[in-house]
Amino acid sequence: MVVCGDDGLAHRLAAELRGVYGEQVTLVVPPSERGARQRAVGRARATTAALLDRVSAAVNRAGGNGEPADGERVVEAAEPTEAALGEAGVARAAALALVYDDDETNIRAALTARRLNPRLRLVLRLYNRRLGQHIEELLDQAAALATRDAHGDASTTVLSDADTAAPALVATAVAGTSKVVQTDGLLLRAVERQPPGPGQVADPGLATLALLSAEGGESGEEQGPRLLPDAAEVRNATGRGTVVLQQVAYAGPSLPPARGAVPFASLFSRRLRWSLAGLVGCVVALAVALSVVTGMHPLTAGYLTLLDLFAIDDPAIGQSVGRKILQLLSGLVGLLLLPVLLAAVLEALGTFRTASALRRPPRGLSGHVVLLGLGKIGTRVLTRLRELQIPVVCVEADPEARGLATARRLRVPVVLGDVTQEGVLEAAKIHRAHALLSVTSSDTTNLEAALYARSVRPDLRVVLRLYDDDFATAVYRTLRAAHPRASTRSRSVSHLAAPAFAAAMMGRQILGAIPVERRVLLFAAVDVAGHPQLEGKTVAQAFRAGAWRVLALDTAVSGGRREEPAAEEAYEDVRGPGVSGLVWDLPDTYVLHGTDRVVLAATRRGLAELLGRRPPDRTPPATTTPRPRP
Structure with a gap:
C-alpha cells in the first residue's frame, strides 16, 4: 500500500493499514515533514494501538498477524511526481491513497498513477464532491479500457473528510x-x-x-x-x-413530524391572541349595551357598533345620552384596535417567513442532540442524524453558514448565536439534551462550549472535534477525570476519517473493521457469483467457523443484478413483497444464488481465501500461545 499526503491523515492512514489490516505501507511525505513525521507517527501509533485494544503491539510480541512498526518505508518528495510515485513502487502496489490537502494535487497524481499502473486501486481525498464523482467515473473507465476488464479490482474511490x-x-x-x-x-x-x-x-x-x-x-x-x-x-x-x-439506534423521543402548512394557532403569539380576544369581547359588550339602551335589534346594534368602531361618520345627533356615550366608547376601542391589527399582520408575515426559513426549538423538547456548527463537517453530521430519526437542535453563529440551507430543508430547529455567549445553549435546551456534538472550526470554541455544558449538566455526553491529537488527548483525560460518570470523547477529523480511507484501499467490498482483543474482524459486501464457497450453498453450508460468516442479504436492485424472475421470487420468500434493504434474519436453509450480494464478517486470512487473494506470509494466529489480555 502506498500513502501520499502532507498532513496528519496520511500518518493515521498508514498506522491503520499496518495495525488493522497488517499491510506493508510506503509513506510519501514532503521533505520538511521529517521532524514532524516522527512525532506524528509516534502519536498515530500510540492512539491507534489504544483504539484497537493494542492490536499491533500484542500481535507483534506474538509474532502473529501484525507487521513490525519499523517496517514502514518512507519516501520524501515535495510533490507526488511521476518519479516520486515510481520510487514509492506504485507500479507494483495494490492500492494508492492520495490524501493531500489540495484537490488539484490529488487529481494530477491520480492521473499519473493510473497511467503507471492501470490495475491500481485508487483512493482520493477531494473536497469538491461533484468533481469527485466525475473523476471517479473517468479513472474507472480508463482502468477498464487499459485492462480490458470492466470487472477488475482497479477501482477508484473518492472520499472527503466530512463524509x-x-x-x-x-x-x-x-x-x-x-x-x-x-x-x-x-x-x-x-x-x-x-x-x-x-x-x-x-x-x-x-x-x-x-x-x-x-x-x-x-x-x-x-x-x-x-x-x-x-x-x-x-x-x-x-x-x-x-x-x-x-x-446503532436512538431510543429517545423523536421530533414531531414536520407539517407542510403553518397551523393557524402558530401565526400569532399567545399575548397577541389574548389581546384580540379582549377586543372582541369589548365589541360584543358594546353591542349588547347598545341593544339594551336603545331597544333595537341585536344585529342592528352590532352593525352600528362596528360603524362606530371603524370611525365611519354616523354621529348620534338627536339620540339619547346613552347612545352617544356608547358611540364614544366604540370609537375609543377602535383606536385601540388599530395597533393590535397592525401587530397581527406583521407577526403573521414574520411567522410565514420564519416557517420557510428556520424553526425554533419546540417547547418540551428533551433527549435531543445539540449540534454546534453547521460547516462542512456539521452539515454531514446533521444529515446522518436525521437519517437515523434523531431529534437535533443546531447552533450556528454565522447566518450565512453553508449548513443552514440543509437545516431549513430538513425542518431542523436552529438557534442563531455565538455559543460562547450566555443564553445561547440554554435556548437550545442543553439542560434536557441527550448529547452535545461540538464540531465548529475553532478548538477553543468547542472546548468552551463543552465546559459550559458540563457546568449546566455534569452527566451530559459530550463529543468534541479537535484538530490537534495531543490537545484532544489532554482534553479527554481532564474531562474524564473531572466528570468520571459522564461520557466524553474528543476526536480529530483525521482520526475518524482514517478507517474509511483504509477500508477503501482494501477494495470497495470492504466495509470496515472492528477489533476484538488482539484480533481483527473485517466486514465486506461480496457478490456471490464467482465464489464456489458461497454460490449454490445454503447459509449454514456457506458458514466456516473461524473464517467467515454470512450476516445479511442485500436485496437492493442495482447494477443490473437480480433481473431473473426466479431469483426475484426467491427474494420474495425471504423478505416479503415490497421490502428492500438488508435482510439480517436469514434462514439457514436459504440458498445463495449467483445474483445475490451478501454482507459477511471474516478474518483477514478467511477473507483473503474467499476472495482468492494470497494472504500475507505470517504465522497463523491460531497456533500462538495464549497470553493475558492487555
Missing part, C-alpha cells in the same frame, strides 16, 4: 463509540456482553461475532478469543463473554 468522519461522530454521540461499520445506510457496532447469570438469556444481537478470552478451567491457561464461533461453541462456552453485532 467519512460524520458516521463516527454520530455513533459517538448516540452510542458512545466511534468504531463503527457503515452499510446500506446503517451504522453497526460490536458490543461486548458479559457471561449471562443463572436464569438469564444472552442477547445475541444481530449476530455473535466472537467469544472473549477466559481462564481455562483445570490448566489455568487463558483461552484466546474465538472469532466467528458456531452455535455449538457459543452454547458450550460457559463463563466467557461474547461480542455481538448491534445496530
Whole structure:
C-alpha cells in the first residue's frame, strides 16, 4: 500500500493499514515533514494501538498477524511526481491513497498513477464532491479500457473528510463509540456482553461475532478469543463473554413530524391572541349595551357598533345620552384596535417567513442532540442524524453558514448565536439534551462550549472535534477525570476519517473493521457469483467457523443484478413483497444464488481465501500461545 499526503491523515492512514489490516505501507511525505513525521507517527501509533485494544503491539510480541512498526518505508518528495510515485513502487502496489490537502494535487497524481499502473486501486481525498464523482467515473473507465476488464479490482474511490468522519461522530454521540461499520445506510457496532447469570438469556444481537478470552478451567491457561464461533461453541462456552453485532439506534423521543402548512394557532403569539380576544369581547359588550339602551335589534346594534368602531361618520345627533356615550366608547376601542391589527399582520408575515426559513426549538423538547456548527463537517453530521430519526437542535453563529440551507430543508430547529455567549445553549435546551456534538472550526470554541455544558449538566455526553491529537488527548483525560460518570470523547477529523480511507484501499467490498482483543474482524459486501464457497450453498453450508460468516442479504436492485424472475421470487420468500434493504434474519436453509450480494464478517486470512487473494506470509494466529489480555 502506498500513502501520499502532507498532513496528519496520511500518518493515521498508514498506522491503520499496518495495525488493522497488517499491510506493508510506503509513506510519501514532503521533505520538511521529517521532524514532524516522527512525532506524528509516534502519536498515530500510540492512539491507534489504544483504539484497537493494542492490536499491533500484542500481535507483534506474538509474532502473529501484525507487521513490525519499523517496517514502514518512507519516501520524501515535495510533490507526488511521476518519479516520486515510481520510487514509492506504485507500479507494483495494490492500492494508492492520495490524501493531500489540495484537490488539484490529488487529481494530477491520480492521473499519473493510473497511467503507471492501470490495475491500481485508487483512493482520493477531494473536497469538491461533484468533481469527485466525475473523476471517479473517468479513472474507472480508463482502468477498464487499459485492462480490458470492466470487472477488475482497479477501482477508484473518492472520499472527503466530512463524509467519512460524520458516521463516527454520530455513533459517538448516540452510542458512545466511534468504531463503527457503515452499510446500506446503517451504522453497526460490536458490543461486548458479559457471561449471562443463572436464569438469564444472552442477547445475541444481530449476530455473535466472537467469544472473549477466559481462564481455562483445570490448566489455568487463558483461552484466546474465538472469532466467528458456531452455535455449538457459543452454547458450550460457559463463563466467557461474547461480542455481538448491534445496530446503532436512538431510543429517545423523536421530533414531531414536520407539517407542510403553518397551523393557524402558530401565526400569532399567545399575548397577541389574548389581546384580540379582549377586543372582541369589548365589541360584543358594546353591542349588547347598545341593544339594551336603545331597544333595537341585536344585529342592528352590532352593525352600528362596528360603524362606530371603524370611525365611519354616523354621529348620534338627536339620540339619547346613552347612545352617544356608547358611540364614544366604540370609537375609543377602535383606536385601540388599530395597533393590535397592525401587530397581527406583521407577526403573521414574520411567522410565514420564519416557517420557510428556520424553526425554533419546540417547547418540551428533551433527549435531543445539540449540534454546534453547521460547516462542512456539521452539515454531514446533521444529515446522518436525521437519517437515523434523531431529534437535533443546531447552533450556528454565522447566518450565512453553508449548513443552514440543509437545516431549513430538513425542518431542523436552529438557534442563531455565538455559543460562547450566555443564553445561547440554554435556548437550545442543553439542560434536557441527550448529547452535545461540538464540531465548529475553532478548538477553543468547542472546548468552551463543552465546559459550559458540563457546568449546566455534569452527566451530559459530550463529543468534541479537535484538530490537534495531543490537545484532544489532554482534553479527554481532564474531562474524564473531572466528570468520571459522564461520557466524553474528543476526536480529530483525521482520526475518524482514517478507517474509511483504509477500508477503501482494501477494495470497495470492504466495509470496515472492528477489533476484538488482539484480533481483527473485517466486514465486506461480496457478490456471490464467482465464489464456489458461497454460490449454490445454503447459509449454514456457506458458514466456516473461524473464517467467515454470512450476516445479511442485500436485496437492493442495482447494477443490473437480480433481473431473473426466479431469483426475484426467491427474494420474495425471504423478505416479503415490497421490502428492500438488508435482510439480517436469514434462514439457514436459504440458498445463495449467483445474483445475490451478501454482507459477511471474516478474518483477514478467511477473507483473503474467499476472495482468492494470497494472504500475507505470517504465522497463523491460531497456533500462538495464549497470553493475558492487555
